[in-house]
Amino acid sequence: xxxxxxxxxxxxxxxxxxxxxxxxxxxSTQSVVRVAPDFNADSAYVYVEKQSLFGPRVPNTKxxxxxxxxxxxxxxxxxxxxxxxxxxxxxxDGTKLKACNIIxxxxxxxxxxxxxxxxxxxxxxxxxDPNKANHKTPVLGVDDGASGVGVxxxxxxxxxxxxxxxxxxxxxxxxxxTGAPYFFKGNQSEDDWCLGTQYWAKNLHxxxxxxxxxxxxxxxxxxNAMFYKDAVSVEYAGSVTDKVWATGQTIGxxxxxxxxxxxxxxxxxxxxxxxxxxxxxxxxxxxxxxxxGFPAHWHTLDDTMRNIAKPALKAVGQTIAEVxxxxx
Numbered sequence: 319x320x321x322x323x324x325x326x327x328x329x330x331x332x333x334x335x336x337x338x339x340x341x342x343x344x345x346s347t348q349s350v351v352r353v354a355p356d357f358n359a360d361s362a363y364v365y366v367e368k369q370s371l372f373g374p375r376v377p378n379t380k381x382x383x384x385x386x387x388x389x390x391x392x393x394x395x396x397x398x399x400x401x402x403x404x405x406x407x408x409x410x411d412g413t414k415l416k417a418c419n420i421i422x423x424x425x426x427x428x429x430x431x432x433x434x435x436x437x438x439x440x441x442x443x444x445x446x447d448p449n450k451a452n453h454k455t456p457v458l459g460v461d462d463g464a465s466g467v468g469v470x471x472x473x474x475x476x477x478x479x480x481x482x483x484x485x486x487x488x489x490x491x492x493x494x495x496t497g498a499p500y501f502f503k504g505n506q507s508e509d510d511w512c513l514g515t516q517y518w519a520k521n522l523h524x525x526x527x528x529x530x531x532x533x534x535x536x537x538x539x540x541x542n543a544m545f546y547k548d549a550v551s552v553e554y555a556g557s558v559t560d561k562v563w564a565t566g567q568t569i570g571x572x573x574x575x576x577x578x579x580x581x582x583x584x585x586x587x588x589x590x591x592x593x594x595x596x597x598x599x600x601x602x603x604x605x606x607x608x609x610x611g612f613p614a615h616w617h618t619l620d621d622t623m624r625n626i627a628k629p630a631l632k633a634v635g636q637t638i639a640e641v642x643x644x645x646x
Contacts, residue, residue, distance in 0.1 A: 323450040328446060341583070350569050350570070352569065354642065354644075355479065355480050357473075357632055358475075359632035360586035361475065362371060362469050362631040363626060363631060366468035368464055368482050369385055369468065370390075372385040372388070372463055374440045374457060374458055374459060375438060375439050375440045375459065376441075376442045376456050376490065376496075376621060377496065380393065384466065385438065386438075386492075389420050389467065389471075390631065392471055393474055395479040396477065397477075398474060398478075398488065399422070399423045400420065401420075401421045401492065401500075401523045402420055402421075403419040403517075404416070404494070405417050405514075407493055407513045407514070407517060409496060410496070410498040415496065417490065418492050419490065419492055419514050419515075419517070420438070421487060421489050421490075422487070423479060423486070424485065425482070425486060428485035430484050430485060430524065430530060430532055431486065431487055431529075432484055432486055432487070432531060432533070432641075433533070434486065434488050434642075435470075435488070435490070435491055435511075436467045436469070436491070436535040437494030438464070438492060439587060440457055440462070440463050440464075441457045441496075442456050442495075443456070443457075443499040444619050446507075446610060446616055452618075454457065454577070455544040455619060456617060456620065457617060460539070461603070461615060462536070462617070463494075463540045464539075465537065465540075465631065466537070466538050466539075467534030468539070468631065469535055469538060469631055470535065472631075473488070473639060474488055476639060482645065483646055484530075486584070487527075491514040492513075494514060494585075494586055495511070496510075497511035500569065508588075511584055512585065513587055513590050514586075515590060516593065518590050518594075519593035522594065528596065529596050531596065532587065532596050533558075533598070533641070534590070535638075536585055536587060536600060536603075537612065538630060539625065539626040539627065540626070543557065543574055544604060545566075545575050545601050545603065545604065546576050546580030546606070547563060547575055547578065548581060548583045549583075550582060550583065550591065551600050552579060552598055559599045562637065563573075563575045565641050566633065569636060571633035571637060574634070575633075580602075580611075581606075583602060583611075613625070
C-alpha cells in the first residue's frame with residue numbers, strides 16, 4: 319500500500335482529477351430512512367484503543383500474536399464462524415514472516431456475500447517520520463490499520479444483534495504494511511506490499527469463494543479524513559464505489575465522502591480485484607494537498623490514538639452498515 323511508487327502515480331494523476339470538488343453534506347439526517355441499526359462510535363473507539371495497547375503489531379512479535387488472538391476471540395464472541403489462515407510469507411528482504419489472516423463469517427448458508435476487510439498489522443518502519451533517527455522504529459499504526467479493524471469489529475457486533483439479508487465475511491488481512499522502506503538498497507516492487515491479501519486471494523479461505531463486492535477500510539479514523547474515489551476502485555468497481563459514496567453523502571457524511579478521484583493507490587483492494595476477481599473499493603484517507611498524499615501522521619511515530627475521532631468512525635461505520643443492510 320501507501321508507498322513511494324504508488325504515490326508518484328497518485329500525485330501525477332491529480333492534474334487530471336477533480337479532487338477540488340467537495341460533496342455537500344445533507345443538512346439533516348432525520349428525513350433519511352435508514353435500514354441499518356445505529357453504529358456505535360464509542361464502541362468502535364474502544365476496539366481501536368484495545369489494539370493500540372498491544373503495541374506495534376509487526377509480524378514475528380508477541381504483540382502481533384496477542385492481537386491476533388484478540389481479534390479472533392472478538393469475532394467468535396460476536397457469533398462469527400472464524401477461520402485463521404496462517405502462512406509463512408517472504409518479505410522484500412527475504413525475511414520469513416509468520417502471518418495470519420483472520421476471517422469471520424456470518425450467514426454462512428447464504429451464497430450471496432459481501433466482503434469487508436481491513437489490515438490489522440502495523441508498519442515496521444516509521445520511514446516518513448520527520449526525525450530520521452526514528453525511521454527504523456515500528457509504528458503503532460492506530461489510524462493506519464487499527465481504525466479500520468475497530469470499525470469492522472463494531473459492524474460484527476451489530477450483525478450479532480441483527481443479521482442482514484446477505485452473507486457477510488469480515489477479513490482482517492496481515493502483512494499489508496511490511497513493504498520495503500526507502501533506505502532498502504535491493505529491488506523494490508509494488509508486490510512487496512499487501513502480502514497477506516495476495517496470499518488470501520491465491521488461497522481463498524473457502525475454495526471458489528465469491529462475493530458480490532468488497533469494501534476495504536484503511537486509515538478511516540482521523541477527524542479531518544477525506545475519502546476520494548481512487549482510480550483502482552473506479553476502474554474495477556465503479557458502480558460499487560458510486561453506491562458507497564452516494565450512501566455516505568445521502569445519510570449526511572458528505573464532508574468525508576468527497577466527489578472526486580484520488581489517484582492510483584496500491585492497497586489491499588488491488589489484489590482482491592486482480593487476483594480474486596471480486597470488485598472491491600477502498601475507503602482511505604487521502605489528502606491531495608499533502609506532500610505524500612496521506613495525512614501527516616502516516617508512517618510516523620505520531621500515528622497514535624490522539625488522531626482518532628469518533629465522528630469519523632461513525633461516518634464510515636454507519637455508511638458501511640447502510641450498504642450492508644440494504645442488500646437483498
